[in-house]
Amino acid sequence: DGGITQSPKYLFRKEGQNVTLSCEQNLNHDAMYWYRQDPGQGLRLIYYSQIVNDFQKGDIAEGYSVSREKKESFPLTVTSAQKNPTAFYLCASGQGGAYGYTFGSGTRLTVV
């Protein structure tokens, strides 16, 4: 079955360490997105990529980095520069047109 996979589901890191969240899709979608969700809040766009080897900053890109070397993969690195990294991170992909996005099941990152 086609889908979008985020791993791991739960991640714990010490303050000051970089951490990379994985996102893989086998839907053949061109576009991929990373969102951050804090308790009781909506979805805030971190980075997005509409094509391989290209990506753009979203609304809250500071302290994050991404790469898009393959169509299927869009990893997100939360760097030590991100002041408040503890959050629920969602990856999504889209095929263009008017079909919306398919979301992964999320990674809950806790920094202690």
Place this chain on the structure above:
Amino acid sequence: GQQLNQSPQSMFIQEGEDVSMNCTSSSIFNTWLWYKQDPGEGPVLLIALYKAGELTSNGRLTAQFGITRKDSFLNISASIPSDVGIYFCAGQKTSGSRLTFGEGTQLTVNP
């Protein structure tokens, strides 16, 4: 970035009650989408609307695309405990453009 105005922010209802929520914008959108997010999971698409005035149902869910193209409504009839979650609206201005999301409606259903 721009957000859609989604209301209410939260709802606490009894099982069996009907629910209504809506999303408004100052801009026109050509596609409206409604997602549901179960606790600890990613959002899942419930209904997509493509035409002003369109009314679309999916089981107990009914959504409408406002005739001004600046709003959309979602109704849930005869709520059940598994309806619990966060409901998001999303608008798309043109085909292929990025989605703009509402801030979500947190629904709690008491058995």
